[in-house]
Amino acid sequence: MEYKDYYKILGVSRSASADEIKRAYRKLAREFHPDRNKSAGAEDRFKEVNEANEVIGDPEKRKAYDELGANWKAGQQFTPPPGWGGGGFSRGRSAGGFSGGGADFSDFFSQLFGGMGGMGGMGGSRGFQDFAGAEAPDTRARLAIALEDSYTGAERQINVGGRSLKVRIPKGVTGGQTIRLAGQGTQGGDLLLEIEFGPHPQFKLDGRDVTVTVNIAPWEAALGGKIEVPTLGGKVELNLPANSRSGQKLRLKGRGLPGKAAGDQFVVMQIVQPPASSDADRALYEQMAAHFTDFQPRA
Template structure:
């Protein structure tokens, strides 16, 4: 059964075919969400279009919700998994032949959604841009969404792609839907993120690299000292255990310092003489 909702076709909203794979749906959503966000699109109706795009992605990005929508259209929210598995007599295993009026009569006391019964609000999604420092520390943050602002508790150690659920903050309805904030870690001038691990360059003077040293290094938690073994070359990774992003359910990530040996330009005759002497010793 094709969707019966003539007001909103989620596939048309995202501009994809009905057989579009998940990665195509995700690309379409991100493109439209960036272009149609009310902070970018100031035209009339931008906020409603953005909400519709987000709702369409919420439904089509989840295989189970998409399956229900493909079969029941706008009534998909009120179809339980048990109802999907219950065939009509004489049609064992033929879930697609379920009589909708009989189904909704049993589920909602004779009120088919859209015919006087309560309609639950849809879950929605919004992206939440965070710096690595904010992701590391967590804490309270005010999030501005189209038409409203919310105070949100950010768990310490959130990672890119993690979803933060705000119950009852989605689309209005009975009951209202939930809002999911999808964490997007912003590019950082110093740190690179690999899961919960962080990677950063560590500038080391040539004499410290040759002789070994304890070199200061900044981390999201504050400054630490890194032990550089004697004979360290550029590109060597030094692991600082537990200095990556926290993990409330397990071990924290690590921080990897990638050594970059920086050679200073000789500024005096004495420095040039010492460099020449060092070159002569290595040439022997």
């Protein structure tokens, strides 16, 4: 009979962890499930994947299988060594706790672990119920990002279920949108990350538009000119019109979050006056009061 490399069938290394084997099995079982994949050979591939998981997905069978050594190659003629006992799995004992219907397992499996297997027309393999009935459940979590992450796009490293995962944050993602990581959920399904924005020290978000408040001096408000303002992409110069007032909004087109229709940035002016901290400061304010006799701020 031919040797079967179960690690190669699942596409994992011989040192793969139990979680890695589980994820690889679930991915392949979904791909080749006969109810989904009607292509020629899909059913045979599905059986092969289940058989591989039946062995290296079980700690005892995996240990017994590994005792055969790592030097065998798939397709080589193989005979169990003299006295092989299958790690305690004798003929007539069900592999995986199921009985009957051993035709779905290969001769290689039967020689190693007994001539049963009990897949029962692909319905009995350990772990298969996840695919025969309902999908493996997805895992949902929230991912807080900064507004700048959405403006430029970013990568983040997160920890889920004791695993470190790299997440690519696309440009223009908005709060409430979901990033899907296929097969990375804690129970074998997908990991769904709902985006939320953490509080920002400068910007406020409304849809794709952002708003920032900028302080200006009284003479800047009166005389106008160029002032430097922050944006999500860095500082830019803004033309401040003469006689600007507190609460006045100026728009920077397209400086909000990216998208098919990019958002804008609104700059809200806030006039702040220097304190009268010295006699000279007070004298200057007195001159202004004497000069602007017609100005009625509460009119």
